[in-house]
Amino acid sequence: MKKKYTLLLLDCGKVIKQIPLGTDDVLIGRAEDTDLALTSNEVSRHHATVRFINEQYIIEDLSSTNGTYVNSDKIEKHALSHGDEISIGEHSIIFDDGSYGLSCVEETGIARRGEETSIISSKFNSLESKIDDKSLRKEFRDIEKFVRKSRKRLATLAHADKLTGLYNRQYFDKAAPQEFQKAKSANVYYSVLFVDLDHFKEVNDTHGHRVGDEVLRAVAWLIQRACRKTDLVARYGGEEIVIVLPKTRSSDAVKIAEEVRVIIEKQTKKILDIPITVSIGVATYPDDGAALNSILEKADKALYEAKRNGRNIVCKYHE
Numbered sequence: 001m002k003k004k005y006t007l008l009l010l011d012c013g014k015v016i017k018q019i020p021l022g023t024d025d026v027l028i029g030r031a032e033d034t035d036l037a038l039t040s041n042e043v044s045r046h047h048a049t050v051r052f053i054n055e056q057y058i059i060e061d062l063s064s065t066n067g068t069y070v071n072s073d074k075i076e077k078h079a080l081s082h083g084d085e086i087s088i089g090e091h092s093i094i095f096d097d098g099s100y101g102l103s104c105v106e107e108t109g110i111a112r113r114g115e116e117t118s119i120i121s122s123k124f125n126s127l128e129s130k131i132d133d134k135s136l137r138k139e140f141r142d143i144e145k146f147v148r149k150s151r152k153r154l155a156t157l158a159h160a161d162k163l164t165g166l167y168n169r170q171y172f173d174k175a176a177p178q179e180f181q182k183a184k185s186a187n188v189y190y191s192v193l194f195v196d197l198d199h200f201k202e203v204n205d206t207h208g209h210r211v212g213d214e215v216l217r218a219v220a221w222l223i224q225r226a227c228r229k230t231d232l233v234a235r236y237g238g239e240e241i242v243i244v245l246p247k248t249r250s251s252d253a254v255k256i257a258e259e260v261r262v263i264i265e266k267q268t269k270k271i272l273d274i275p276i277t278v279s280i281g282v283a284t285y286p287d288d289g290a291a292l293n294s295i296l297e298k299a300d301k302a303l304y305e306a307k308r309n310g311r312n313i314v315c316k317y318h319e
Contacts, residue, residue, distance in 0.1 A: 005057060007036060007050065007086075008094040010229060021057060026050040028088060029062075042066050042089030050080070057095065059086060085229060092229060161235040163213060164220035172234035176244055179232065180292040183246060183285060190285040191253035192295050193243040194303040195223065195260065198277045198311040200239040207274070218271050219264055219278065226260050242296075250284040250316065257282050257314040265312065277312035279303060288317050 007026065009017040019026055019036050028036045031045040038047070044064040051058050057080045061068040069087040070078045078084075086093040159171035167175070183190035197203075197219060204212040216239060223241060227233055232244035243260075245253050257280040268276035281303030283289070288298045298317040306315035 004098040006096045006098065008096050009036065009038075010092045010094060021050065021052070023052045025052075028093075036093075038088060038091045040089040040091065043091070047088055048086075056080070059095075064088075094229065164216055164235050164241075166220050166224070166241065167232065167234035169234065169236060172232065172236065172242060175232055177292055179244060179246055180285065180295075184290075187286075188247050189249045190295070191245040191248040191250065192283050192299040193245065193253065193257050193260070194236070194281040194296075194299045195219075195241040195243065195257075195278050196280075196303055196307070197239040198279055198307075203274065203276070211272075211274070215268070215272060215274065215276055218268055219276065222263050222267055223260055226256075226263050242299075248284075250282070250287050253282050253284055254314055254316050261312065261314055279306035279311050280314045281306055281317065282314060283317040 005021040007019040007021065008015045009019075017036070026036060027034045027046060027049050028038065029045050029047040030038060030040065030043045034046065042065075044062070044066070046062050047064040048059055048061050048068045051060065058077055059068065059070065059075070059080055060077045061075060066089060067074045069075065070080070070084050072085075072087070080086075080095040082095065082097040084095040086095065159167055161168040180190055197215070200212065200215070203215055220233075220235070220241065223233055223243065227243060230246055232246075234242050236242040245256060248256070261278055261280055265275075265277050268274065281299045281301065283295045283299035283302055285292075285295050289295050302315045302317040305317075306313050309315065
């Protein structure tokens with residue numbers, strides 16, 4: 001089957017807009033005549049374009065003010081491959097060949113907020129064009145930037161854990177079943193990692209709860225940096241963190257879990273001057289169950305198996 005290439009505009013790991021790619025150029029920027037309009041002052045009016053040349057898609061920066069980045073590297077021209085992350089200003093765009101299967105939430109609150117922000121931005125641009133005084137224009141742009149950032153922060157707070165900055169349990173309980181259903185419908189793998197800090201009570205008892213909070217924040221930060229944009233990372237409760245790995249088979253999930261474990265063991269000592277380790281349980285659909293609750297339960301059982309086997313290890317669920 002011929003692949004269907006798409007640009008996926010992400011917000012907090014969720015797809016808020018999809019732009020199908022064909023043979024026509026796709027213009028990205030802040031202007032109203034673009035194919036993918038991004039509402040941010042860091043984005044030039046005509047910032048970049050994606051072209052179909054010699055049977056491949058090429059992204060080209062259009063002499064933008066702040067540059068175009070692919071996988072964190074600044075580019076002038078770049079041949080896109082599946083999974084490449086394009087960064088323009090604060091916006092993240094994934095080049096997809098149809099195999100990601102990320103959630104599209106165009107009809108949800110996130111998309112509505114994006115649409116509202118676009119309308120507000122358009123009104124700001126219209127008003128700004130009527131201001132002749134340069135100093136007033138700058139002040140006006142500062143106000144627009146503040147409003148935009150404030151709206152984004154309010155939208156994020158609704159589903160963020162206040163301590164760690166990860167998704168909260170409420171958001172996880174809503175998003176995880178949606179991703180699971182997509183995996184089940186497409187008959188693809190869906191792995192879950194349960195991560196639990198070892199001897200966390202001793203950290204609180206020895207160093208106090210303030211240090212305990214710092215430990216949780218540091219571990220959450222390290223896990224986020226170790227995970228992909230498409231992964232769902234949430235604080236499940238207490239010192240337990242859950243990671244959903246879409247389209248990840250069991251063997252690869254174990255490798256990722258081991259990478260997370262090693263990173264935390266090595267880096268927390270440097271960051272906090274306290275050695276922190278974690279135990280991780282792994283379970284995968286469809287290998288370990290046909291329902292999400294079953295996968296979560298078995299990942300949790302694998303976690304406690306890791307605890308019983310001495311902690312600071314990764315344990316894959318087995319009968």
